[in-house]
Amino acid sequence: MRILSFNWHEPYISLMAKTGHSFDIAEPERGRMGARRWDTRMRPAPANVSIVSQADGLKNLDRQLYDLVVCHNFADMALVADRSCPVILLFHNKLSAEIAIGADTVRRADYLADVTRLAGKADMLVFVSESKRDDWGFTTDTIKNSPAMVILPGIDAGDFPEYQGDIPKALRIGNYMKEREATLGYSTQEKIIDGFDNTLLGVNPNIDRSIAPENYDDLKSYFVHHRFYLNTTVDGFEDGYNLAMLEAMASGMPIVSTANKTSPITDGVEGFVSDDRGYLRRKIGELMADRGLARRMGARAKTKALEMFGIDKFKTAWNKAFGAAASKRAQKAYGAGEKQAE
Secondary structure, eight states: OEEEEESSOHHHHHHHGGGOOEEEEEEOBOGGGOBOOOOTTTOOOOTTEEEEEHHHHHHHHHTTOOSEEEESSHHHHHHHTTSSSOEEEEEOSOHHHHHHHTTTOSOHHHHHHHHHHHHTTSSEEEESSHHHHHHHOOOTTTSTTOOEEEOOOOBOGGGSOOOOOOEEEEEEEOSSTTTTHHHHOHHHHHHHHTTSOEEEESOOTTOTTOBOOSSHHHHHHHHHHEEEEEEOOOTTTSOSOOHHHHHHHHHTOOEEEOOOTTOOOOBTTTEEEOSOHHHHHHHHHHHHHOHHHHHHHHHHHHHHHHHHSBHHHHHHHHHHHHHHHHHHHHHHHHHHHHHHHO
8 A cells, every 4th residue: 555644753653654554754844933844853755655744745645646635633634624535543642631731722622523523524633542532522423424442652663773781870751851840740750750860751842851763773772771761641631652752662661651541561560550659769770770670670560561462462552543544435336326326
């Protein structure tokens, strides 16, 4: 298949590229902010990914050069909803999280009323977790023509070098951490890690000591050498993990995390998880002092990540979704043709 998508999430797009299809990734226009360019600090563009302008992507779509479109948000959907190509709408976030990040300036019911029409034009809805599917609350009554799938993230162990944990520092990763406080728990993270050596990676213009990796290899080196990964994704607004945390696990890093109903971490097994800040700080001290403990826990974290989020399951699920969306659009076209014949 030749697939059009939009450049909102380089790490996730790079995972999708592992399905083996050909992808054109349009750099979306953001008004005065300009196009969102592919950020090679996050990932190099895979060999089967071509970067195109939004205008060229839409022209190619009008010329019927694509077999499928994958949209990452409703802005993408608005661009393609009325075209003839099959469309998958992918949900990375909870509705509750989007409203909270927007400082609760819209009512949930009003927002849903606005977007349900667009969602109903997709041939398939894909959610990156069950909790995110449930939070949006779409039902067959409201979205009659758009079946839904949950596809968990995929992790490829072959992408990451072997963990060493030789630097007694915590690793934190996130973009716009302060702005996304509602989902990432930045202030909680600051209190937990206060006084311990740590590195914060990401695009954070309002955090002076945050640094961006030079490239993907540089990013992976932090997974290799830092002692553990700190996660504070907020229960109710985000899953108990994100892609960066799963990559840390796949590298063999132990995890220290605040409690979350969907966390893959069992306290004392793959790391430490609790809502007790004092407890987490004590356990951080133990990990900082005991590299062997970190390596043992990290090995179990790697096993858990690959069991729950293996790349083969991810690729199989996405190929199933691609086929189902294309079939759904073909059925719609056949049904429309039957009606015209009558």
